[in-house]
Amino acid sequence: MxxxxxxxxxxxxxxxxxxxxxxxxxxxxYSFNDSPIPSKWGGVTLKWYAALAEDRExxxxxxxxxxxxxxxxxxxxxxGTLAAFSLVKYRRFKGRTLFSGMVSAPLxxxxxxxxxxxxxxxxxxxxxxxxxxxxxxxxxxxHLLLGLAYATVVVQARLQDLNPQxxxxxxxxxxxxxxxxxxxxxxxIAQSLLSAWLLxxxxxxxxxxxxxxxSGPGATTMPLVIxxxxxxxxxxxxxxxATVIIVLVSIGVIAASxxxxxxxxxxxxxxxxxxxxxx
Amino acid sequence: MSAAPLQRVARWLPRLSGRTAVIxxxxxxxxxxxMLPFLIVLKISISEMETVRFKDLIxxxxxxxxxxxxxxxxxxxxxDDLYFKSYLISIKYAAATTFWCLFIGYPFxxxxxxxxxxxxxxxxxxxxxxxxxSFLLRVYAWKGLLSEHGWxxxxxxxxxxxxxxxxxGLIESPGLFMNTPFSLxxxxxxxYLPFMILPLYANLAKMxxxxxxxxxxxxxxPWIAFxxxxxxxxxxxxxxxxxxxxxxxxxxxxxxxxxGGPQTLMIGRVLWDEFFSNNDWPMASSVAVVxxxxxxxxxxxxxxxxxxxxxxxx
Numbered sequence: 361m362x363x364x365x366x367x368x369x370x371x372x373x374x375x376x377x378x379x380x381x382x383x384x385x386x387x388x389x390y391s392f393n394d395s396p397i398p399s400k401w402g403g404v405t406l407k408w409y410a411a412l413a414e415d416r417e418x419x420x421x422x423x424x425x426x427x428x429x430x431x432x433x434x435x436x437x438x439x440g441t442l443a444a445f446s447l448v449k450y451r452r453f454k455g456r457t458l459f460s461g462m463v464s465a466p467l468x469x470x471x472x473x474x475x476x477x478x479x480x481x482x483x484x485x486x487x488x489x490x491x492x493x494x495x496x497x498x499x500x501x502x503h504l505l506l507g508l509a510y511a512t513v514v515v516q517a518r519l520q521d522l523n524p525q526x527x528x529x530x531x532x533x534x535x536x537x538x539x540x541x542x543x544x545x546x547x548x549i550a551q552s553l554l555s556a557w558l559l560x561x562x563x564x565x566x567x568x569x570x571x572x573x574x575s576g577p578g579a580t581t582m583p584l585v586i587x588x589x590x591x592x593x594x595x596x597x598x599x600x601x602a603t604v605i606i607v608l609v610s611i612g613v614i615a616a617s618x619x620x621x622x623x624x625x626x627x628x629x630x631x632x633x634x635x636x637x638x639x
Numbered sequence: 640m641s642a643a644p645l646q647r648v649a650r651w652l653p654r655l656s657g658r659t660a661v662i663x664x665x666x667x668x669x670x671x672x673x674m675l676p677f678l679i680v681l682k683i684s685i686s687e688m689e690t691v692r693f694k695d696l697i698x699x700x701x702x703x704x705x706x707x708x709x710x711x712x713x714x715x716x717x718x719d720d721l722y723f724k725s726y727l728i729s730i731k732y733a734a735a736t737t738f739w740c741l742f743i744g745y746p747f748x749x750x751x752x753x754x755x756x757x758x759x760x761x762x763x764x765x766x767x768x769x770x771x772x773s774f775l776l777r778v779y780a781w782k783g784l785l786s787e788h789g790w791x792x793x794x795x796x797x798x799x800x801x802x803x804x805x806x807x808g809l810i811e812s813p814g815l816f817m818n819t820p821f822s823l824x825x826x827x828x829x830x831y832l833p834f835m836i837l838p839l840y841a842n843l844a845k846m847x848x849x850x851x852x853x854x855x856x857x858x859x860x861p862w863i864a865f866x867x868x869x870x871x872x873x874x875x876x877x878x879x880x881x882x883x884x885x886x887x888x889x890x891x892x893x894x895x896x897x898x899g900g901p902q903t904l905m906i907g908r909v910l911w912d913e914f915f916s917n918n919d920w921p922m923a924s925s926v927a928v929v930x931x932x933x934x935x936x937x938x939x940x941x942x943x944x945x946x947x948x949x950x951x952x953x
Contacts, residue, residue, distance in 0.1 A: 365861070369746075369749075369750035369753070369754075370750075372746050372747060372750055373747060373750050373751065373754075373762070376743065376747045376832075377765060379743075379829065379832075380765075380766070380769050380829075380832070380833070381769070382784065382790070382791070383777045383780035383781055383784060383829070384769065384772055384777060384780065386780050386783060386784055386790060387776060387777075387779075387780045387783075390783060397788065398783065398786075399783050399786040399787060399788045399789045400787075400788040401788075439664065439665050439668060440665075442661050442662075442664050442665045443665035445661055446661055446662040446665065446666075450658060450661075450662060453658075453662055455666070457946070459662075459665075459666055459669070460942070460945070460946055461942045462669040462670070462673050462674060463665070463669065464941070464942060464945045465673070465938065465942070466673065467883070468882060468883060468886040468887050468938065468941055469886070469887070469890075469938075470886070470887055470889060470890020470891065470892075470907060470930065470934070471887075471890070471892070472890050472892050472907045472910050472911060472927070473890055473910075473927050473930060473931060474673075474676075476680065476910065476914060476923060476924070476927050477676035477677050477679065477680040477927065478672060478676045480676065480679050480680055480683055480920065480924065481672075481675055481676035481679045484679055501672060504672075505669075505672055505673060508665070508668070508669070537657050538657065558771070559770070559771075562770070562771050562772075562773075565773065566773045566774050566775055568775055568893050569892055569893065572915075573914075583773070583775050586775060586776070586779070587775060587893070587896075587897075590775075590779045590782065590897055591896060591897065594782060594783055594786065598776070598779055599783075602773070602776040602779075602780075605772070605773060605776070606772050606776075609771050609772060610771075610772075613768070613771050617764070
C-alpha cells in the first residue's frame with residue numbers, strides 16, 4: 361500500500377513537471393527548426409536568429425519593454441515595501457481593510473477590467489489637465505499597479521518572519537525609526553526585495569492586456585508585437601525571441617538565487633558566531 | 640530661492656509623522672489609480688453621450704437639478720443573447736479550469752509537501768521557474784504543440800484519445816485539436832496550475848503530521864485519515880487556490896484569443912471588441928461593471944482569506 365502510494369506520488373509529480381516544462385522545451389527546440397511548416401521538424405538551422413537580428417519592430421519592442429520593466433520593478437519594490445511595512449507594522453489605522461483589499465485585488469482582478477478602467481481615468485485626466493499622453497508613461501502606471509500587488513505579497517511574507525526583537529533592540533540603543541529601518545530592517549529583507557524586483561520585472565516584460573489598453577502611437581512593447589504575430593498563426597521568429605528571453609531570464613534568476621543562498625548561509629554563520637560569543 | 644520657505648518646510652516636516660507617510664503614499668496611489676478608475680467606469684457606463692463627450696450625470700440649469708442615468712446599456716446586456724452567452728461561457732470555462740487545476744494540483748502539492756525535506760526547496764523552485772518565463776510565450780508554445788504534427792497532437796493521436804475527446808464535445812473533428820474547447824482548456828489549466836499548487840503547498844507543508852499518527856493510532860486507514868483530516872485542514876489553501884484561478888479566468892483574454900475557437904467566445908473578448916473595434920466606451924464599461932458584479936463574491940472570499948492568512952502567520 362505504502363509502496364504503491366510512493367510510486368504513484370513520484371509518477372504524479374513527474375508527469376506534472378513534464379506538463380509544466382514541455383512547452384518551454386518545445387519553444388527552444390523549435391527555434392532551431394529548419395522547415396517551412398512551423399509545427400513540423402525539418403532539421404537544424406540558425407536562420408531565425410539571423411532574422412531576429414534584422415527584425416527592427418521586435419528589437420524596438422524589446423528595448424521599450426526592458427525600459428518599462430526596469431522602471432516598473434523599481435517603482436513596485438519602492439511602493440510595495442511601503443505597503444507591506446504599513447500592513448505588517450501598523451496593526452490599526454483608518455481604512456486598513458480597504459487598503460489591504462486594494463493591495464491584493466490586482467492579483468486576481470481580470471486585466472481587461474484594470475486596463476479599461478485605468479485607461480478611461482487617464483483619458484478623463486488628460487481632458488482636464490492635458491496630460492499624460494498615452495504611451496510609455498501610461499503603460500508604466502498600469503504595470504506598476506500589478507507590480508505593487510506582487511511586490512507587497514513577497515516583501516510582506518519576509519517582514520512577518522522577522523524577529524521584532526532585533527528592531528526593538530536597535531530602538532533601545534537609541535536609533536531613530538528611519539535609522540532602524542535603514543540599518544536593521546533593510547539588510548534583513550534585502551533578499552525579498554531582490555526577488556520582488558525580479559518578479560515584477562518579468563511580469564512587466566510579459567504583460568499584453570494592460571499594455572494594449574494603455575499604449576499609444578509609437579509605444580509598442582515586445583509582447584504586443586509577439587501577440588499580434590501569434591494571433592495570425594505560428595511564427596518561428598517568436599521561438600527565436602522566446603529562446604533569447606528564456607536564456608537571459610534563467611541566467612538572471614540563477615545568479616539571484618545563488619546570491620540569496622550565499623547571503624542566507626552567511627547570515628546563519630554570523631548568527632552562530634554571535635551565539636558562541638555569548639557567555 | 641531664499642532660505643525662509645525652506646526653513647519653514649524643515650520645521651514642518653518632523654511633524655508629518657513617518658507613519659502617516661509610510662501608509663499614505665501607497666494608500667493614495669491605490670486610491671488614485673485603482674479605486675477612482677472603477678468609479679469612473681461606473682459613471683461612464685451610465686452616462687449619455689453628446690457627440691464625443693460624456694454628459695455630466697447631474698446638471699443644474701434654470702433652477703432645476705437634473706440627474707440623468709442612462710440604463711440602456713444594461714438593458715441591452717440583459718436582452719442581447721451574445722452577452723448572456725459570453726458571460727455563461729466565461730463562467731463555465733473558469734469553473735472547469737478551476738476543477739482541473741484542483742484535480743491535478745492537489746495531489747501534486749500533497750506529494751510535494753510529503754517529499755523529503757531536503758528535496759522540497761528544489762521541487763518548489765521548479766514550480767516557480769515557469770513564472771519567470773513569459774506566460775504569453777508559453778501559451779503560444781501550446782499552439783505549436785497542438786497543431787498538426789505538434790508533439791502533443793501526435794501523442795494524443797497515438798494514444799487514440801481523440802475519440803473520447805470528440806464524444807465529450809471538446810473537439811469538433813478527429814485529429815484537429817487547435818481552436819477547440821479542448822485547446823482552450825489545456826492552455827488555461829496549464830497557465831493557472833502554479834497558482835493552485837503554491838497556496839496548497841504552503842498550506843499542506845505546514846500541517847502537523849502528528850494528527851495523522853493520532854488518527855492511525857485510533858484505527859483510521861490512511862485513506863480515511865486523508866479525507867477526514869488532511870483535506871478539511873487544507874480548506875483555506877483550496878479556497879485561496881481556487882479563487883486565484885477562477886477570478887482571473889473569468890476575464891481572461893489572451894488565452895482564448897490564441898487557443899480558443901468560435902465556440903469559446905468569452906466575455907473578455909467581448910469587452911475588448913466593444914472597446915477596440917466598436918469604440919463604444921459606455922458599452923465596454925457596462926460589460927466591465929457586470930463582470931465585476933459576477934466576481935465580487937469570489938473576490939470578497941479571496942480578500943477575507945488573504946487577511947486571515949496574514950493574521951495566522953504571526
